[in-house]
Amino acid sequence: xxxxxxxxxxxxxxxxxxxxxxxxxxxxxxxxxxxxxxxxxxxxxxxxxxxxxxxxxxxxxxxxxxxxxxxxxxxxxxxxxxxxxxxxxxxxxxxxxxxxxxxxxxxxxxxxxxxxxxxxxxxxxxxxxxxxxxxxxxxxxxxxxxxxxxxxxxxxxxxxxxxxxxxxxxxxxxxxxxxxxxxxxxxxxxxxxxxxxxxxxxxxxxxxxxxxxxxxxxxxxxxxxxxx
Numbered sequence: 001x002x003x004x005x006x007x008x009x010x011x012x013x014x015x016x017x018x019x020x021x022x023x024x025x026x027x028x029x030x031x032x033x034x035x036x037x038x039x040x041x042x043x044x045x046x047x048x049x050x051x052x053x054x055x056x057x058x059x060x061x062x063x064x065x066x067x068x069x070x071x072x073x074x075x076x077x078x079x080x081x082x083x084x085x086x087x088x089x090x091x092x093x094x095x096x097x098x099x100x101x102x103x104x105x106x107x108x109x110x111x112x113x114x115x116x117x118x119x120x121x122x123x124x125x126x127x128x129x130x131x132x133x134x135x136x137x138x139x140x141x142x143x144x145x146x147x148x149x150x151x152x153x154x155x156x157x158x159x160x161x162x163x164x165x166x167x168x169x170x171x172x173x174x175x176x177x178x179x180x181x182x183x184x185x186x187x188x189x190x191x192x193x194x195x196x197x198x199x200x201x202x203x204x205x206x207x208x209x210x211x212x213x214x215x216x217x218x219x220x221x222x223x224x225x226x227x228x
Contacts, residue, residue, distance in 0.1 A: 017082045017091055018075050029094040030079075038098070039069040039076065041226065044106050051226060054201050059208045062190070062218045063111070066198055066226035067099040076225050080196065084128070089135045092196070095224060096139020103222075104143055112192040112220065114185075115141050115148035118207050119178070121158040136224050137194045152186060153193075153207055154179050178207045180214045187215035198223040 014023040016031035023031055043049035043065045051064040068076045083091040103109065117133035125131050134150045141148040157177045180186065193208055198221075208219050 017088055018079055029090050034075060035098065037075060039071065039074070040102070041066055041069055042102075044103055044108065051198065051201075051221065051223070054198070055205065055221065058201065059205045059221075060212065060219065061208070061221055063108075063220035063222075065103075065221065066223040067095070067102075068225040070197065070225040070227045080225065083135070084132050084196070087129065089130045089132065092132050092135030092224075093139040093142075096136040096141075096194075097143050098139075099136075099222070099224070100140040100143025103140075109144045109146070111190065112144065112146050113189040114152070115144070115146055115192045115194055116152050116186075116211070117148070117150055118193065118195040118203060119150070119153045119155040121155045121177075123158055132196050133194050136196060136222075140192070140194065140222065146192070149185065151181055153211065154181050175202075175206050178210045180210055183214045186211055188217045190218040190220070191216045192220045192222055194222050196224045197227060198225075199227045 015021065016023055016027070016029075016034055018030050018034035021031055021033075041049070043051060044063070049065065051066050052061065055061055055064055070076045070080075079091050079095065082088040083095075100109075115137045117131055117137040120128070120131045120133075131150065134148075137148040137150070140146070155177050156179055191211055193204065193211065195204055195207075198204060204221055204223075208221070212219055
């Protein structure tokens with residue numbers, strides 16, 4: 001099988017989805033060099049961090065992290081574009097696994113009962129083919145050995161993009177669009193709510209409030225990237 005794989009890669013080389021360089025044997029999706037260059041925040045190692053501060057007074061959370069720093073034109077923006085618009089859901093899974101390994105190494109693997117991605121509206125999910133936040137949740141689940149469930153949180157209405165909206169406009173855009181499919185699935189559970197990117201935190205606040213109102217015992221937040 002290894003010889004067959006080597007033969008195929010000779011004529012159909014695999015490329016890193018970050019830098020487009022050829023992947024070598026043992027590398028998948030993102031090359032080792034690009035993984036080492038990821039602009040990690042390491043917020044999970046700090047007693048307090050900017051994501052917790054951003055949500056303070058708005059959403060009671062046990063933990064709140066962003067994995068990477070988003071810079072315009074940088075590697076994170078490129079990977080997010082690959083994941084969301086170029087039909088590469090595997091990028092989300094790969095980054096989720098890397099994020100999860102960092103959390104596991106910090107002793108955080110036993111902190112959650114279920115991982116819940118922020119949902120897409122069904123019409124948008126059909127168009128894209130997948131929910132990018134669910135792919136991140138899938139990767140986190142693998143590394144943290146914690147189940148993930150895409151069916152728990154539901155987006156009732158399709159909203160316009162949050163891009164270029166003010167903080168108040170972002171909140172008005174999402175405050176009433178989420179619900180929960182099953183109270184029993186979250187009652188008394190420690191939930192890790194996952195999204196791809198956090199700017200003002202309005203989407204996470206709106207989604208998280210529904211989980212808490214339906215009986216979630218403890219809520220934590222994990223985002224792939226933060227913008228300023």
